Amino acid sequence: MIKFTTFGLLFFLALSIPVGIVLFLLAFGIDTFYSPFPLMRGLGQVVWSSSNSATLIAIPFFVLLGEILVRCGVATRTYAALNKWVSWLPGGLIHANIATATLFSATSGSSVATAATVATVAMPQAEKLNYDPRLFSGAIAAGGTLGILIPPSINLIVYGFLTESSIPQLFLAGLLPGILMALGFMLATVILCMIKPSLGGPRQLYSISEKLSSLGDLLPILGLFGVIVGTIYAGWATPTEAAAVGVAMALVIAAQQRALNMELLLQSLRGAIRTTSMVMLVVVGAYVLNYVLTAAGVSRALQTLLRGLDMTPLATLFVIILIYIVLGFFIETLSLMVATIPIIVPIIVDLGYDKIWFGILMIILVEMALITPPVGLNLYVVQSARKSGKFSDVMVGCIPYALIMLLMVGMLIVVPQLALYLPSTL
Amino acid sequence: MMRVIDLLKRINDGVALMAGLSLLACVTLILVEIVVRQLGMPLGGTDEISGYVMAITTSWGVAYALTERAHVRIDLLRTKCLPVGKALMDCVAILALAGTAITVAWRGWPVLSKTLATGAKANTALETPLWIPQVLWWSGWVWFAVSAILIAAASLLLLYQRRYDDVNEIAGMGDEL
Amino acid sequence: AEELSVVGSWSGLPLHKQYEAPFWTDKVSKATDGEITATLTTHDQMGIGGGDVFRMLGDGVFDVGMTVADYAVSDSVALESLDVPLLAMDADTAKKMVEAARPMVDEIYEKVFNAKVLGIAPYPPQVVFCNAEIKSLNDLKGKKIRASGRMTAKLLDALGAESVNVSFGEVSGALQRGVVDCAVTGAGSGYSAGWWEVSTHLLPIPLGGWDPVVTAVNMDKWKSLSATAQEKLQTAVTTELEAPAWESAQGALQNDIACLTGEGECKGGESHKMVWVKATDADTKMARDVLIKDVLPDWAKRAGGDWAQRWNDSVGKVVGVEIPK
């Protein structure tokens, strides 16, 4: 049954059947061949109950918010402002890419959206200033992944939803590792560009007054982050409600930028429904597959297998991390999470690890999956914004940042407090 | 045939806008709830309504994502194929999708029919009669199935006519974004 | 031998671990001389909502289902009357109420869920955890309270509190940040979920009722069993699942309170220091008055038919309560 599931998954995916549909097909297959229950009689009930969720509505809200911000021109201005502050470092504009990605991560729930935003505003500059495309685009693809680690985060919402852990706690837990990782990305850039200056571009120096006058352009994004996170931790709103507040605030920002019109609103709504439905087909499919896997005993079989290895908790953890890295090459991230959480998290909890902590660890591994070929959505997003050049440029450019991610995983294992300190102060 | 699919696209665009507007309505409702809660007079029930909006938005939105070719597909093998191979894979994919959509719509009916039979109401103080959100939810999946069947039929016809570019146009892969 | 597929109640709670699991994996086969065996999973492990269990049972997805009756009141308003809060202050009375309600429950399950009820066992009573200073039941007025179940929500609203829906996993954070002031749940679940860390006051009266867990078998499956198998299975459930669960119910509550408040002996765990708020008789009487004057008549109206009369004649007699016409 495990073989059937694995091969079926790879085979259907290779056929280019939509990922969400593949999950349904596997569920049908397992039900037909292996299940002692006539599970499909309950299919409708599972589909209804999994999508009837006030927690998940935060997904369209955060997507909508991002759509509005990109379309109203805030992204471009933020990039220009950050450029003035950070591109004196060795590596130049590459730091602006990372900083913009970090800042947008604080308002966007999705890594793909973050990478797309930064790529749209940064790519024209790269060509103008004649940057080495590799590190430049790698920094966008990798920086964009921070979108799901720094709150708000759609993936953390899904993790909290599936493991019944507190979403505000998960959000807080992601903040410090997110900032550390952004700093790590910049440090790696500085080191690489000091060793080999041709990897970066010209360092750009701006006067203090230029820097100060650009600060105004950062206000919308910082304000938005403050409102979203502030309402949650002031106890005024749940994460879902904060997302709704964020949407309203984004509309206010668009109006203040004099960009709010019917066209912008309708385009943003279309974009939000498109992305949300795409994500939700995968989430619902994963929910159905999980229902079938558990009922048919696959999850228990896998758990027994892992427990039967009879290793120390740390060794088991390493095996699990390895599994995620390998699966991360091939599987789209949300599917990767929803398909594995119900199996892996109970084992992790059994081993005595913290659920919130593991959520953050898993998110970093999922971020890595976003920039590892062949299935790495952020690679494609950046490549499609480049319009020319080799795909492998982006891939190679991501390698140093992927190493920083591994380093971060190691640091989290050694110092769990990096994730757990902030939630404990709540 | 292409005209039917064009019409379908336009209808689904309307569907997306309706779904989007219901999201905005939900945003408004939540904002009102937050404000009146601070004033000590909560409405209650916004969570419950948000859940219904999510279920309904999802079930109707999947059809829009379908005509927009937005559902994620892995194109590792597909990119290496000739146009005829691509068109074949697109047909396989849309047939699988149509089959799934039909199954979900078919298996979704008992949920609604049981609710109608028992007069089920939400297990909350609001006591929403569940048939209302479930009718809207179920009809979304039915529409998804209808859209998928139309696109599948059109794709097979176009494949038979060897119009591979047109197959790609209606059932291929959109931009990665 | 007949192998039944069984879906149990919450896998993490004592009712499942101590009674359901040993019963279905081991005892049932012995008690029926090997005629009936079972494969066991639980609804949470299966990833289905509590409210879906009996619907799926009726559709024949599995053979035996066990879950809190309150989760199923969506499909039957009448079923709310199985778990009326505040009427039973101890396990003995709760048991008598459930026994009196049994014919009504049997009928509801047969008609609505196409299922035969085998037994009803209790969860520990649903008590109130507050992260706000309360001195009496009266102080709940104006507070935001997380309720579980429709009748409890209605009662809280009638008492002047505001009932809100928060999923179990979010309660802890919601209490801490003041999104809710109080939350109703089983004393034991609150203890194991660490609510003592985020709340200060404990009001251990069954404001959320006793949350009876119904064990039912799909009717078609039931009819397919031989008469002797039916009898053996029924006897086994009654004597080896239902009875022991009830026997330990009272003791479990006292132990949970001791562990949460540090008053009394806490067996099998660490004890904590929540403030034990003792409800006065006047308090309880006031709440019961609200229940009888407002909440139950409202239920009678919603349930329609002769359900109120039947409740008066059965459960009402046991606890000395009559729903006014």
Ligand code: NA
């Ligand atoms: Na984010």
Ligand code: NA
């Ligand atoms: Na990957």
